[in-house]
Amino acid sequence: MKSLRVPLLIALGLLVIYLGVRVGFAARDLTQAACSNPKPSVPGWSILLASVVFFVVGHYTAGQRDETHGLAPARHWWTGALAVHTALALFFFLGVCALIYETLGVWGQTPWNLQPITDYVRCARKADATTTLLVAVTVSFFAGHWLWFPARRSGR
Amino acid sequence: MSTGSAGAGIMWVVIALVVGFGITIGTDIYFEWKGMESVSTRIQRWARRYPLYAGGMVFGFGAILAHFFLNG
Numbered sequence: 001m002k003s004l005r006v007p008l009l010i011a012l013g014l015l016v017i018y019l020g021v022r023v024g025f026a027a028r029d030l031t032q033a034a035c036s037n038p039k040p041s042v043p044g045w046s047i048l049l050a051s052v053v054f055f056v057v058g059h060y061t062a063g064q065r066d067e068t069h070g071l072a073p074a075r076h077w078w079t080g081a082l083a084v085h086t087a088l089a090l091f092f093f094l095g096v097c098a099l100i101y102e103t104l105g106v107w108g109q110t111p112w113n114l115q116p117i118t119d120y121v122r123c124a125r126k127a128d129a130t131t132t133l134l135v136a137v138t139v140s141f142f143a144g145h146w147l148w149f150p151a152r153r154s155g156r
Numbered sequence: 157m158s159t160g161s162a163g164a165g166i167m168w169v170v171i172a173l174v175v176g177f178g179i180t181i182g183t184d185i186y187f188e189w190k191g192m193e194s195v196s197t198r199i200q201r202w203a204r205r206y207p208l209y210a211g212g213m214v215f216g217f218g219a220i221l222a223h224f225f226l227n228g
Contacts, residue, residue, distance in 0.1 A: 009188065013181040048226060142180075146195055
């Protein structure tokens with residue numbers, strides 16, 4: 001089933017690039033009025049609900065991929081495990097950096113005049129709620145696809 | 157918040173997301189192409205070994221989403 005999985009991943013990669021370009025153009029044309037729009041076209045709770053749904057869908061598609069993966073030989077497993085653990089360590093490190101930045105931004109008493117990431121996300125929702133919804137569900141899909149709390153042991 | 161800083165900030169957030177997901181998707185494609193275990197299989201094996209960390213990551217992801225979209 002490799003012939004199906006690889007095009008699926010390439011399509012998802014193209015979707016990420018498309019969303020990145022779309023948000024880039026939207027951010028370039030951002031106006032102050034759009035950023036302070038009091039009535040976004042999509043309410044926050046519906047973005048959150050859609051994100052949860054796509055988180056579950058992402059996990060389901062990962063399960064479908066793995067069910068057909070049993071016949072593939074596990075070659076170079078040590079290199080792959082090292083790469084994944086290194087990537088996870090880097091992910092945690094970058095997450096800590098982002099949270100430090102967010103803390104400094106919320107604190108507000110820094111000489112660098114940092115703005116919290118939260119402000120950027122909320123501004124994006126007020127300016128272009130549809131694009132923000134697309135980005136949120138895409139991120140949630142990948143989070144569910146690659147990460148899931150281990151509620152049961154499947155023997156893999 | 158000035159408009160320019162908001163636009164630049166959104167750009168940086170999106171660049172971080174696109175680069176992060178791009179690298180992970182590229183790695184996943186490489187694993188699939190070489191017939192190796194997928195990224196999700198490897199991370200879920202890690203999550204079974206360290207359920208507290210995995211639960212913390214999922215909880216943190218949900219808390220950040222709720223903070224972004226429910227409090228504003």
